[in-house]
Amino acid sequence: DGGITQSPKYLFRKEGQNVTLSCEQNLNHDAMYWYRQDPGQGLRLIYYSQIVNDFQKGDIAEGYSVSREKKESFPLTVTSAQKNPTAFYLCASSMRGGWNQPQHFGDGTRLSIL
């Protein structure tokens, strides 16, 4: 079955540590996205990529980094510069770039601070 796989499901970060969240899709979608979900808030965009080897910052990119070396993969690194990283992180993809395309989501990674 085609879909988006996020791993791990749960992740714990120590102070000063960088951690990387994995996102893989086998839908052959061009565009991929990373969102952060916090209680009582709408999803907020961290980074997006509409094509391989290109990505753009979203509203809350500070303290995060991404790469898009392969069409199927869009890993997110939460750096030590992100002072409040505890959240539910969601990866999504869409067939083409453009915000009027429906996005399809993975099942998320919950990141907590030790």
Place this chain on the structure above:
Amino acid sequence: EDQVTQSPEALRLQEGESSSLNCSYTVSGLRGLFWYRQDPGKGPEFLFTLYSAGEEKEKERLKATLTKKESFLHITAPKPEDSATYLCAVDETGANNLFFGTGTRLTVIP
């Protein structure tokens, strides 16, 4: 100012009791409005896209409608398995983002 507001925040229905969820938006130009369903601990699941006022989409017990200021998600004769949080998101002309609402948490009691 929030571009997307969903109401109510939470809704409890008896099984079979139909109701509607609201998503109101204040954007300068709407390119599309999306409805998603999210179960606890899971990612949102795409339900519908609406592009223009007057458009309607249906899927099983769900029907989404769109006006120039808001969208409704009508749930007819809901079942307990319809319990979830329903999110709407808006694509605004000229924006490089989607604006998501905070969702309506629906509980259907047997």
